[in-house]
Amino acid sequence: MGAAGTWRRHYGPQPWQFGDLHLGEALTRRRPIVVIHGGFWRPLRTLDMTNPAAADLARRGWVAWNVEYRRNGQGSWPATLDDCSAAVDHLASLGDEFGFDVADPLVVGHSAGGHLAVWSAGRGALAARTGGPAPIVDARDVVALAAVLDFERAAQDGTGERAVAEFVGGEPAEFPDRYRDADPMCRLPTGGRVCCVHSRADERVPFEQSVSYVAAARAGGDAAELIEVGGAHSDVIEVGTATWRTVVDVTESFEAVGGDD
Numbered sequence: 001m002g003a004a005g006t007w008r009r010h011y012g013p014q015p016w017q018f019g020d021l022h023l024g025e026a027l028t029r030r031r032p033i034v035v036i037h038g039g040f041w042r043p044l045r046t047l048d049m050t051n052p053a054a055a056d057l058a059r060r061g062w063v064a065w066n067v068e069y070r071r072n073g074q075g076s077w078p079a080t081l082d083d084c085s086a087a088v089d090h091l092a093s094l095g096d097e098f099g100f101d102v103a104d105p106l107v108v109g110h111s112a113g114g115h116l117a118v119w120s121a122g123r124g125a126l127a128a129r130t131g132g133p134a135p136i137v138d139a140r141d142v143v144a145l146a147a148v149l150d151f152e153r154a155a156q157d158g159t160g161e162r163a164v165a166e167f168v169g170g171e172p173a174e175f176p177d178r179y180r181d182a183d184p185m186c187r188l189p190t191g192g193r194v195c196c197v198h199s200r201a202d203e204r205v206p207f208e209q210s211v212s213y214v215a216a217a218r219a220g221g222d223a224a225e226l227i228e229v230g231g232a233h234s235d236v237i238e239v240g241t242a243t244w245r246t247v248v249d250v251t252e253s254f255e256a257v258g259g260d261d
Helices: 051-059 077-089 091-098 112-121 123-130 151-157 159-168 176-182 208-219 233-237 242-256
Strands: 005-010 018-023 033-036 064-067 106-110 141-145 193-199 223-229
Touching: 005 091, 018 051, 018 091, 033 051, 033 077, 033 112, 051 064, 051 242, 064 077, 077 091, 077 112, 077 159, 077 176, 106 112, 106 233, 106 242, 112 141, 112 159, 112 193, 141 242, 151 159, 151 176, 151 208, 159 176, 193 208, 193 233, 193 242, 208 223, 223 242, 233 242
Parallel strands: 033 064, 033 106, 106 141, 141 193, 193 223
Antiparallel strands: 005 018, 018 064
16 A cells, blocks of 8 residues: 555546545554445435545544445435445445555445445445345445434434434335335345444434444344444444544444454
8 A cells, every 4th residue: 555645536427426435554454344334315415424534543543434325416316325335336446546455445434424324334245145246345344333224213213303304205104115215224124244333322313223223223123233433423333432443343343244254
């Protein structure tokens, strides 16, 4: 690999199909990390929200690929999902360009980005069950930070000022097929490990979102766990806080697993 720094690369032709690749002084971690920001799938938030977290992960020895994607008003909800799949697959090209191993990546996502992280990580298992095309890069393991993971419940609760219904274009009763396609609960089992990090005091995404997903994932045979932290919704991506230290510890725990099974 070359010198430390940040490089912007496009994974597709659309204006929002890009990401920032963060490299530290030394690559000491085995697994590259894809970072996906939140913002309830709305255009107000961008990857600037998670660039500090990605840079900190790079300083700690990981390759961190912090991705942007089309959000509401910039493309349809399937375009958002397609972008996240393409961004994960683009690790293969980045590995060739910058000289790092892309095998067995980890995906870290916050809020709506946690939804996209868990959804993206289920692609390989889903392809195996349905006979669909396999992903170029099969990311199975996820750290989901204050994530929206149970779409029907989030729609019923009006989480994020009805963010889920806004994202898919309506309520579960109106568009059951859309919810089936977009809801991580409907893609279980993923064949990977998901660690949800969430606070009961979260003012944006209810703690029960992680509780529901972990229970369903375990029932489906996946390895899933819930780490409870304190603080507000965004504390899980605030570098330098005790909550962020917990996120780093959880991320480090994935270094010793995967890749050989």
